Amino acid sequence: MPEEVLPELPHLLFHSGPRPGGSVPVTNWYSWMVDDRPDNRYSMCSLSRIDYCKCTDGAEHEFLLFYFRHFISSAEAVVCADRTVERGNGSRQSSEIISPSSKETAASDHALLLGSPEDAVRHLRDKPGRYRKLCTLTFSPSSAPSALHVAAVLCLVHQQAPAYNLYEQQCYWYADSVWMSLKKLFSQNQESCKDHNARTHYCGVAMSRPSSATVEAVCVAYPPEWQKTMDKLTQVKQCRKAELAQSRQEGFMEAEQAADERVHRADERVCRVQAENEQLRARLAALEGRTTAI
Secondary structure, X not given: OOOOOOXXXXXXXXXXXXXXXXXXXXXXXXXXXXXXXXXXXXXXXXXXXXXXXXXXXXXXOEEEXXXXXXXXXXXXXXXXXXXXXXXXXOOEEOHHHOOOOOOOOEEEEEEEXXXXXXXXXXXXXXXXXXXXXXXXXXXXXXXXXXXXXXHHHHHHHHHHOOEXXXXXXXXXXXXXXXXXXXXXXXXXXXXXXXXXXXXXXXXXXXXXXXXXHHHHHHHHHHHHHHHHHHHHHHHHHHHHHHHHHHXXXXXXXXXXHHHHHHHHHHHHHHHHHHHHHHHHHHHHHHHHXXXXXX
């Protein structure tokens, strides 16, 4: 059977090809999805599970893999979310060579669009390389968060600590904060762990974990943030309706103008025919006059 062609979702890749999609700041990813079509397709793509992952080499970088279902099929798109730091040239680098006291270093919290689960395995093999899955959080289809919900939480966690700190707010803190916040906000979930105690550890040494106050702050900030999102979605719908109404009005006016032009051209043709008929009558009358005279 031919492969199913899915509606294109530029901010959730369901097939990435030989290269992954773009890596974008979580704030941009969120705002771009909110500005989708009036029916907002991203709000209909639900989260099936999250994998908590840890690299086995170097700084033992930790990151999250989100698996989103397509809104009209069983296809899945994988998005990787993590925290690193920005170099001066705009590229991202791991935490191991950044000063732990560098409070002015902005955190780089990004979403990387990996494509299908098969694409994700291939891309993650190239970068970051070897890693292991520590835990999985599975959500009930009836109450799972959507891609918009997840992006909102990613942004709220970023707002809790927009500056990077190697000992306190690094990749371990970010991944665990997002995990715990989503687990609390969308409680119909099931957590299964292979090595839970390895989370937020570097070479066996415990690093800073998100405090209960941090998670609580995210959960408290979530309802008003989501209400702003709902207001924005309503605004997008209203703008689209206004654009459609204007387009219809412009189309009606264009159709009315075209009809007027057709009537005008028809009137001109009638006038020409009448003038030609008058000229013909005049010539016939002249011919009749000459015949009578003879």
